[in-house]
Amino acid sequence: MIRIPTLTPSAARRPAPLRALAAALFAVALLGGCSILDEKPKNPTTQYAPDPRVPDDPAWPQADWQLSLTAPTAARMIDSLRIAVRPNGDEFQVYKGAAWAKLPSAMIEDALLRTLEDSGKIAAVARQGSGIGADYKLVLDLRRFESDYAGQALPSAVIELNAKLLHNADQKVVAQRTFLQSTPSASTQVGDVVAAFERSLTATTGELAGWTLSSGEAHEKAAHKR
Structure with a gap:
């Protein structure tokens, strides 16, 4: 000073x-x-941007209804640009010199929107507030997005989220499910951990897309029988 x-x-x-x-x-x-x-040296930060491409599953049903996606909600420490790691039990840290290029909530929303759009299995899907007349709304709560050692020598990329599908006409929850995906990393290096996150994100997105289509179709068929 x-x-x-x-x-x-x-x-x-x-x-x-x-x-x-x-x-x-x-x-x-x-x-x-x-x-x-x-002129003090600054630690360089490498940004990582997982970009999964999830192919549609032939088993997914064809949906004639429209869907709106809300941005996933999450605690601030979970939905962060810092890459979280849990080395032991309740200990919570971040990887030094590494960061996400966008928030985990945005990664999940973007991956799911693209997967449903590209699948051709749904009449229309868009983000909440886009103006489409959606029949259903998908609400997501992101619970975990972290590298977890869980007592092992190598960490796993863990993604946990809860999904609720709402029928817009009466705002009733027609289906809900918690998704948990854990993918082991090939090493402790950040690059390998990020690769494990991309695999977890790919698997979670595929499961979530198929479940959403199937749950909405099941509700549509039940409603038409009444």
Whole structure:
């Protein structure tokens, strides 16, 4: 910290050229101090962006209804750009020098939206607030998105989320399920951990997409029988 000197009465009575020289020297010292701070080495951060491509399953039913997706909700420590790791029990840390390119909630929402759109198995799917007249709404609660050692030598990429499918006409929950996917990493290196996350995200997205289509179709058929 650089202290700014106060002028004593004697200093205040110095000739103007001397006061100007003192001010100039002080400015140089201040700028020099700032440059030293700016030149401190910074730890580089590598950003990772898992981008799973999930093929549609022929067993998924064809849906003639429309769906809106709400952004997954999650605790702040879970839905973070820092890559979380649980080395032991309740201990919670993050990988140094590594970060997600986008939030876990956004990864899940983007992957699911693209999977359903590309599958051709549903009449329409869009994000909440897009303006489509959705028949159903999918609400997601992200519970875990972390690397967990769980007493093992190598960590696993764990994704846990709860899904609720709501019928918009009466706002009733027609189906709900908790999804849990754990994929072992090939090593403790961050790159391998991220690869494990991509596999977990791929599996979770496929399961969630198939369950959503099947649950909505089951409710539609039951309603038509009444």
